[in-house]
Amino acid sequence: MSIGKHHWVIAEGFIPEKGPRPDDPKLSSHETACILNAGDQQASIELTLYFSDREPAGPYRIMVPPRRTLHLRFDDLTDPEPLPRETDYASVFVSDVPVVVQHTRLDARAADLALMTSLAWSS
Template identity: 60%
Template sequence: MEHLGKRKWVIAEGYIPKYGNGKEPEFTSHETACILNTGEEKAEIKITIFFSDREPAGPYKVEVGAKRTLHLRFNQLKDPEEIPKGTDYSSVIESSVPVVVQHSRLDSRQAENALLSTMAYSE
């Protein structure tokens, strides 16, 4: 199958709640970039995180194998630094090959969990 998608994606809305309510790790509040690689070649991904009050962080580097998907929790990004919880941020995702990116958030701060999902903006 050919590579579907784009090489550059933007998620303008990002926020990792400081705490959650419920069983860990399933109900840990988190942000996720769902990355789909439909092609025959692995995708080398670079993520840059932008903040309102400081210089950007990154690039964070991950790979998505050929014909694979990765549900990447932003909470799990540690190198070059952790993304601070309770802070607004935005992200730019750049890929070596076209991929598709969807954004989701689980907010479990209340017993009634909230889940949102949206497509990222592609360039």
């Protein structure tokens, strides 16, 4: 099954401070790329992060098995470098097989949590 595209962009990225519950990863501020690989082959994805005030970071190498989904938290990225909080960034995903990418953000800075989601732009 060929669902998705090879190139995805999330032009808006910003991980807020962790919020009032920094010891609980489920309730700390974060951004996630939800990646769906509905095909029959493993997806090998290169992720590059772009910033307003420095050179890009990456590529980060991501694998998504066939017929699976991966919820990739940007604050879990470590290699080649961690993503700093409170920094504007954009992300570009390049996959060797078609995938679908959706973006979510949990902003936990206030007592009332806010969750935002949007489909990434594909080409």
